[in-house]
Amino acid sequence: MKTTFALVGAAIGLAVAAPASAGGLLKAPVADWTGGAVTCEIIHQILENEMDYKVKRITMPSGPGVAEGLRGGDLDFACETWPSYSTTKEKYVTEYGGDGSVKYFAPVGVIGQSGYFVPRYMIEGDGAVAPDLKTYADLNKYKGLFKTLESGDKGRLIGCPVAAWECKDAERIAGLSLDYQLVELGSETAHWAEMKAAYARKEPFLAYAWTPHWIFAELDLVEIGLPPHSEEAWPVSDWPEDVTYNYGRPDLSDDHPQVVQLIENFRLSNDEQAGLILAIDIEGKDIEDVASAWLADNKSTWTNWVPQTN
Amino acid sequence: MADIANPTGKGLDLNGPWARAGGAAIILILSLIVLYTIGEEQVFPEAATSRFPFADWVNNAEDWLKANLRWLTRAISSGVGWALETVEEFLWTVSWWVVLIGLVVPSLAYGGLRLAIITTLGVMMWGAFDMWYEAMSTLSMMGISVGLSIFFGVLIGVASAQSDRFEAAVRPILDTMQVMPAFVYLLPAIFFFGIGPTAATMAVMIYAMPPMIRLTNLGIRQVPETMVEAARSYGCTPRQMLFKVQIPQALPSIMLGVNQTIMMALALAVLAVFVGGGGLGEQVWKAIVKLKVGWSLEGGLCIVAMAIIFDRLSQAMSSQPEAPKLNRGEMLFRLLPQSWEPYFLARWIEQTINVVWVGVATVSTAITRAVAKAVGVISKPAGEVIGKRPHLVMALTLIAIIMILQEYAPRSWRPGDYPGDWEFSIRKPVDDAIAALTIYPPFYSVTQWMRAITYLYFLKPIDFFLTHLPWWYVSVLFTAIAWYIAGWRLGLLTVLSLLFCGASGLWGLTMYTITGTTVSVLFCLLIGIPFGVWAAYSRLADMILRPILDTMQTIPAFVYLVPALFFFGGNPTTAVIATVIYAIPPVIRATALGLRQVPVEVDEVARSFGTTPLQALVKLKIPLALPSIMLGVNQTVIMALAMQTVTPLVAGLGLGKEVYDAMNIADTGKGLTAGLGIVLMAVVLDRLSLAITANQWAALGLK
Known part of the structure; x- marks a missing residue:
């Protein structure tokens, strides 16, 4: 009996004593969307392979929870925030008028663009029901196609899924005098599920979406033209470019300056990210493998990012 | 019913x-x-909403707590975090056989061969779906x-x-803990308890503790007064009374509380992902953000397996094993149904x-005796305790x-991890089936017909009714109903709840929630x-349904949210179906x-x-069963x-x-204001x- 307890105790003791990494342990959330996740995975692998850090990847919904984690010091950095979808930047990020409890590090290099989209089969091909649908000006003509049970005589526009995002769909609909009812599906999951199911049934739909995004790897969508973006006309215009950025907790620059330096040097273009997204979502490869393959192929690019004074 | 309620049948009934x-x-x-004379959408008076900044008060209180209480919550969190990590590391590093034995041996001891088989299959499911480590994380989080x-x-x-x-002071707190949406406290939990399983554990405790408190309280209060008196007359001290009389007597009720607590904790296992809690919830979340139904189903089934194992095990441990009724000369069946006994x-x-x-x-038995004897040399009571628990000895051995x-x-002899050859996946068949159903016209026409009926004949008219009637009219109506059925106290609570929702600027949303809940409960x-x-009426149906x-x-x-979206589309009906x-x-x-x-x-x-049997059912049996059915309805309302x-x-x-939305910003x-609205509604409907x-009981003359 006693030996049993001693053995159990010894096993627990052995299990607890885990080896620590020389550079230290960093904690970072994994983004919900493939693009953000692969951006971060590249940074994580450089930190782990070249700079002797260990990165604990934490799965949680990207959103205000991440900001709370950074402010509380429980997370060290996070990748690829999209200004349009950050609901807390005005509160916490100095660059947007916040109190500085979350720190802006540097742009990712990926530039996002939002818009309204319809499936290509509506416009082109044999069964095309709306061949002339090109810009917002044509939308009222085709509103009958987008009618649903709940929208009555109006067409249905599937707007931004989350109320807090900077989409201002309602103002845009009113400003462009579109005879459409705005529908907000509550979560990204519901948004993409609705589009994917309608696409599978070859039904017409008009929905908000943004690039780069994995949904474009699955569905062939065409953008509906909006008046070009301008500060004065906003929100009755196209969206501004989303200059995505990496960010983290303010003290990270003091605790691990070389980590912040790496993040500041890091850049990834839209085209590069699109290739990575394709490999993950369409070819079904593992995100870790895709990131390490990219690192193997682009050594000359990323070696310059690694800070020399290590 | 009326005849029983008013047996004389005379006068104004x-x-x-x-x-x-x-x-x-x-x-x-x-x-x-009233609707046609007023006829437009109603709003709560501006004068009240502008003078009742409840949300601001809450936020000020939160800021104060964040500034002054964080050292304490962080200290608690590091203690809990240490315990969590220890258990998790242990479960991650030991062979999967250890976990299997740790669960199967008690199942065998308390629930017999059938439960042991269920447990084995459940544990193997975690490995088969390649979610062993996630299951162990969830298990440790649930354990703590x-x-x-x-x-x-x-x-x-x-x-x-x-x-x-x-008790009176605790009761409303317990109601709030159980119904308050977790989304309200998950974000503050990150700040106070940090990212990871610790914050998740705290959130789970808020939700899972109330049944434990309620049933312990109930169990102790139900200890017969005569027994307490007798113990007191023998000179029991209050402490002896508690530990030797009241708690042992209340044990069945307390064990029921344990069972409920486990089930509630598992219900929250997925939401742990919102604070980076990891585990099986992480798998489900990763799957649904990519709309991978099969993957999320595997994760979900792993949680179901865990729930069923612990539900059955804790039930078996708390109830006395009843001797099976055997006819003369019949042999006892351990695995197959006893009714198959005649077959060779x-x-x-x-x-x-x-x-x-x-x-x-x-x-x-032999091993247990030996161990008990060996321990008995050192300490006699310890030996006796061990001798009575053969399953514990066997499991540990x-x-x-x-x-x-x-x-x-030697390496090849080591038990190790769950063998990779025993893995299998249901992802592809499930995904294929869902994709095929999504575009299958007959199926789709049925779902769209359901959507049309639900929206046009239920959601739309009821919502129109409630939002277009003046707020004071609705308030008076609901209050009068509550008063008529349950007395003036509940009437008062009803009117205060409605005024709270209205003054917080949530009138329209409250009315919509009432609509959605009513329609769902009706369905x-x-x-x-x-x-x-x-x-x-049918044993077979019961066996299939359970x-x-x-x-x-x-x-x-x-x-099931994602398939519901595929089939019914993104509209209010899908929400009703899910509910x-x-x-x-x-x-x-x-x-x-x-x-x-x-x-x-x-x-x-x-x-x-x-x-006829139908008449007997409708006229006699359903009325007699009504009190029991109503208890089920009560639970359904709260769950809806x-x-x-x-x-x-x-x-x-x-x-x-x-x-x-409040969580998102x-x-x-x-968030707390709207959450309180839901809590108040639940309390009113519950009462x-x-x-x-x-x-009903009174009408039946039973209580």
Whole structure:
């Protein structure tokens, strides 16, 4: 009996004593969307392979929870925030008028663009029901196609899924005098599920979406033209470019300056990210493998990012 | 019913069915008149909403807490975090056989061979779906949070059993803890307790502790007064009274509390991902953000398996094993149904099992005796305790052997991890089936027909009615109903709740939530009662329904939200469908239970009067089972309200959406206000249905 307890105790003791990494342990959330996740995975692998850090990847919904984690010091950095979808930047990020409890590090290099989209089969091909649908000006003509049970005589526009995002769909609909009812599906999951199911049934739909995004790897969508973006006309215009950025907790620059330096040097273009997204979502490869393959192929690019004074 | 309620049948019968129907008709006509004279969407007066900045008060309080209390919460969190990590590391590093034995041996000891097989299959499912490590994380999180919930729950439960005043103070807090949407406190939990399983554990405890407190309190209060008196006359000290009389007597009730706490904790396992809690919830979340139904189903089934194992195990541990009723000369069946006893093949299988069973029992008894004797040399009481628990000795012995093998045996002999060859996946078939159904026209036309009926004939008119009637009219109406059924106290609570929602600027959303909940509960009754009747009359139906109902209650809603979206589309009907799936099991269970508890004589009497079975059911048995059915309805209502906080993820509207939106902008005040709206509604509806139940009992002359 006693030996049993001693053995159990010894096993627990052995299990607890885990080896620590020389550079230290960093904690970072994994983004919900493939693009953000692969951006971060590249940074994580450089930190782990070249700079002797260990990165604990934490799965949680990207959103205000991440900001709370950074402010509380429980997370060290996070990748690829999209200004349009950050609901807390005005509160916490100095660059947007916040109190500085979350720190802006540097742009990712990926530039996002939002818009309204319809499936290509509506416009082109044999069964095309709306061949002339090109810009917002044509939308009222085709509103009958987008009618649903709940929208009555109006067409249905599937707007931004989350109320807090900077989409201002309602103002845009009113400003462009579109005879459409705005529908907000509550979560990204519901948004993409609705589009994917309608696409599978070859039904017409008009929905908000943004690039780069994995949904474009699955569905062939065409953008509906909006008046070009301008500060004065906003929100009755196209969206501004989303200059995505990496960010983290303010003290990270003091605790691990070389980590912040790496993040500041890091850049990834839209085209590069699109290739990575394709490999993950369409070819079904593992995100870790895709990131390490990219690192193997682009050594000359990323070696310059690694800070020399290590 | 009316005859029983008003046996004289003379005079003005205010409680008769005709009087009630007449009253309802008058109210309906009056409402329609008010509706057509006013006829536009109503808002709560601006004067009240601008003077009641409840959300701001909450946010100020939160800021103060954040500035002044964080050192304390962080200290708690590091303690809990250490315990969590220790357990998790242990479960991650030991061989999977250790976990299997740790769960199967008690299952065998308390629940017999059948439970042991269920447990084995459940544990193997975690490995088969390649989610072993995630399952172990969830298991450790559940272990710690359930353990802490039991400890503090019993403590608070004992305290509230000692003092009526304390109990009265605790009760509304418990209601709030159970119904307050988790989305309200998950974000603040990150700041106070950090990212990871610790914050998740704290959130789980908020939700899972109330049943422990309630049932401990109830159990102790139900200890017969004569027993307490007798103990006191023998000179029991208060401490002896508690530990030697009250707690042992209350043990069945306390164990029921443990069972409920485990189930509630598992229900929250998925939401742990919102604070980076990891585990199986992480798998489900990763799957649904990519719309991978098959993957999320695997994760969900792993959680269901865990829930079923712990539910059955804790039930088996808390109930006394009842000796099976055997006819003369019949042999005891351990695996197959006893009714198969006459068949030779079944008897042959059972005979084989019996030989193994007796062999195992002999060996373990011998080992236990030896160990007990050895320990008895050092300490006699310890030896006796061990001697009475052969399963504990066996489990520890087997675990020790495996751990020794793992450490010292040659590599090929080591038990190790779950073997990769035993893995299988249901992802592709499930995804293919869902994709095929999504585009299958006959199926789609059925779902669209359901959507049209639900929206056009239920959601739209009821919502129109409630939002277009003036707020004061709706308030007076609801208050009067509550007063009529349950007395002035509930009437007062109703009016205060409605005024709170209105003054917080949530009038329209509150009305929508009432609509959504009402329609969902209505559907639960329309579908659930027939199923319950079926299960009451047919053993086979009961056998088929039980695991399905268990799954519906414990599978994370996220898993079926995506298929519901594929089939029904992103609209309010999908939210109703999801709510019905989650909230229907109690109605079915309670109906089946209520009907089965109706005395057999009722059937015989009915038959002797020549009534048809249908008449007997509708006129006699359902009225007699009504109190029991109402308890099920009560639970369904609460569950439907709880689901209102999940449905915003699939285009659900109302207060739940307000909570969810508030979380997205990290506004605790806004979220808490809407959350309180849901809590108040739940409390009112709970008390209302309990009052109706009590009236039914009274009408039957039973209580």
